[in-house]
Amino acid sequence: MSIEIVHRIINDFGALLLFTMILIVAANQISGAIYAVAAQSLFIAIAGAVLATATGNVDLWIIAGITLIVKAMVLPWLLLWVIRRMDVKREVEPVIPTLTTLALAMVVVVMSFHLSASLDTVRQTITGNALPVGIALTLNGVLVMATRKTALSQMVGLFSSENGIFFTAMAVNKGMPLIIEIGVILDVILAVLVMTIMVLRVRSTVDADIADLHRLRG
Amino acid sequence: MTGDKPLEIVLLEMFLLVLLGPLVTGFIQKLKARFQSRRGAGVLQPYRDLVKLLNKGSVQADTASGFFRSIPVLVLATTVAAGALVPVVQAGPPAFPLGDALMLLGLLSLARFLTAVGALDAGGAFGGMGASREMTIAPLVEPVLMMVVFSTALAHGTTELGILAEQRGASWILTWRAADFLGFAAMLVLLPAETGRIPVDNPDTHLELTMLHEGMLLEHSGPGLGCMMLASHTRQIVTLGLAAALFFPIGLEDAGVIGLLLGTLSFVAKILVLAAYLAVIESSYAKLRLFQVPQYLGIGFVCALMSLALRIL
Numbered sequence: 001m002s003i004e005i006v007h008r009i010i011n012d013f014g015a016l017l018l019f020t021m022i023l024i025v026a027a028n029q030i031s032g033a034i035y036a037v038a039a040q041s042l043f044i045a046i047a048g049a050v051l052a053t054a055t056g057n058v059d060l061w062i063i064a065g066i067t068l069i070v071k072a073m074v075l076p077w078l079l080l081w082v083i084r085r086m087d088v089k090r091e092v093e094p095v096i097p098t099l100t101t102l103a104l105a106m107v108v109v110v111m112s113f114h115l116s117a118s119l120d121t122v123r124q125t126i127t128g129n130a131l132p133v134g135i136a137l138t139l140n141g142v143l144v145m146a147t148r149k150t151a152l153s154q155m156v157g158l159f160s161s162e163n164g165i166f167f168t169a170m171a172v173n174k175g176m177p178l179i180i181e182i183g184v185i186l187d188v189i190l191a192v193l194v195m196t197i198m199v200l201r202v203r204s205t206v207d208a209d210i211a212d213l214h215r216l217r218g
Numbered sequence: 219m220t221g222d223k224p225l226e227i228v229l230l231e232m233f234l235l236v237l238l239g240p241l242v243t244g245f246i247q248k249l250k251a252r253f254q255s256r257r258g259a260g261v262l263q264p265y266r267d268l269v270k271l272l273n274k275g276s277v278q279a280d281t282a283s284g285f286f287r288s289i290p291v292l293v294l295a296t297t298v299a300a301g302a303l304v305p306v307v308q309a310g311p312p313a314f315p316l317g318d319a320l321m322l323l324g325l326l327s328l329a330r331f332l333t334a335v336g337a338l339d340a341g342g343a344f345g346g347m348g349a350s351r352e353m354t355i356a357p358l359v360e361p362v363l364m365m366v367v368f369s370t371a372l373a374h375g376t377t378e379l380g381i382l383a384e385q386r387g388a389s390w391i392l393t394w395r396a397a398d399f400l401g402f403a404a405m406l407v408l409l410p411a412e413t414g415r416i417p418v419d420n421p422d423t424h425l426e427l428t429m430l431h432e433g434m435l436l437e438h439s440g441p442g443l444g445c446m447m448l449a450s451h452t453r454q455i456v457t458l459g460l461a462a463a464l465f466f467p468i469g470l471e472d473a474g475v476i477g478l479l480l481g482t483l484s485f486v487a488k489i490l491v492l493a494a495y496l497a498v499i500e501s502s503y504a505k506l507r508l509f510q511v512p513q514y515l516g517i518g519f520v521c522a523l524m525s526l527a528l529r530i531l
Contacts, residue, residue, distance in 0.1 A: 015396035018524060019403045026517045102516045109524055113531040129396065
């Protein structure tokens with residue numbers, strides 16, 4: 001594959017990733033956001049496979065496979081299981097109106113494209129639009145975490161934030177060392193597991209959401 | 219800008235749109251019925267409804283002015299005129315100055331405005347409510363649709379749909395740029411809103427307080443109602459045709475009889491796919507509350523704006 005085709009495919013996947021990000025921000029129901037983040041991870045896995053064929057880097061194949069299995073299948077399934085198990089409210093509870101969040105998300109995307117245009121030399125070592133898309137995904141994930149009340153929907157934000165970091169790291173020429181990528185993925189798995197267990201425990205002992213913890217004083 | 223597409227072909231395309239419009243509605247209704255495990259009415263049912271309505275007499279509210287009678291004809295005329303601007307079987311600009319995508323969107327919103335004026339004129343409570351709701355939704359849909367058109371137009375430096383379709387002729391999903399994906403996503407979000415379908419409006423109901431478009435048609439009867447319904451069928455196929463011309467202008471390159479046949483076939487295929495999409499969406503979602511519609515359309519707005527931003531930055 002020529003380098004132009006790879007650039008274009010990565011750009012196209014960048015657009016799809018941004019679309020799934022919008023769906024996550026605009027989702028009314030937690031399950032909708034989880035499906036969107038699963039689709040996002042799937043796109044990242046495919047993009048990783050494309051980069052792996054283009055660069056002939058075996059590590060990227062492994063990373064794409066791990067992303068596909070862990071982040072596109074196991075973790076979303078885990079989150080959906082928690083929702084079914086806990087019988088929580090299925091609606092996302094935003095702190096500020098979703099429409100405002102959408103507007104903020106848009107500002108983040110446009111700003112990250114605008115800013116990364118000034119990073120010309122850095123951008124050349126990164127494939128296509130991966131840098132601005134990665135920054136946009138990361139910051140929007142933080143935005144989702146900041147504007148949601150319940151722990152489950154904040155986890156979705158953490159997920160997509162991590163996806164953004166992953167996408168950028170993958171698109172850096174020939175990818176990052178395997179050990180670092182695996183370390184990052186393990187971090188996320190651990191975080192999600194801990195948070196899931198915590199949510200389950202908190203739910204089963206006291207009926208509370210994150211906003212109620214503000215009143216908790218030691 | 220003028221090209222070499224003769225007047226006959228433009229007229230043929232226009233009549234094809236008007237003729238096939240009710241068929242698309244029938245197809246969507248049939249598909250929806252199958253999804254609900256019903257047999258459903260035949261695909262030709264909208265035609266039968268139209269014939270029935272055209273043969274009936276008409277009654278008019280006492281409060282309506284003389285203008286009310288001309289509303290259905292005007293709405294039908296503007297919608298059909300909008301149909302002339304969509305490249306259906308052959309790409310390329312017409313041989314005479316006709317108008318571009320902005321003209322098309324303008325004509326569609328003129329039809330919308332006339333419908334709302336007619337509903338207010340008749341003085342019925344439902345009509346007024348439907349009109350005010352339609353006018354609340356319209357300013358959210360139309361600018362976004364324009365941004366989708368602009369995003370495509372920006373890449374080719376023209377808003378003339380024929381030239382756009384011609385230049386994008388060879389393009390297919392494999393050659394799409396990143397901005398095209400986002401633009402198409404915005405289009406997919408907008409299509410149900412622009413064609414008045416779930417999750418924004420429900421075309422099947424005449425009973426709910428939530429109806430938008432149907433509420434505005436309540437005061438019309440007989441041939442007038444027939445005209446309004448034909449106009450909404452045509453509006454639907456024109457919108458689908460616009461989406462097809464912007465994103466899938468394939469099979470429109472050749473002139474000549476074989477080219478025209480090929481163009482017609484590919485057009486029918488594209489419209490059927492988009493109509494099936496509408497039917498699937500309509501069967502799998504509930505109608506949104508009116509106050510949630512801006513949030514839904516916000517998805518389309520953000521996608522369209524990002525598509526524009528990707529083209530510029």
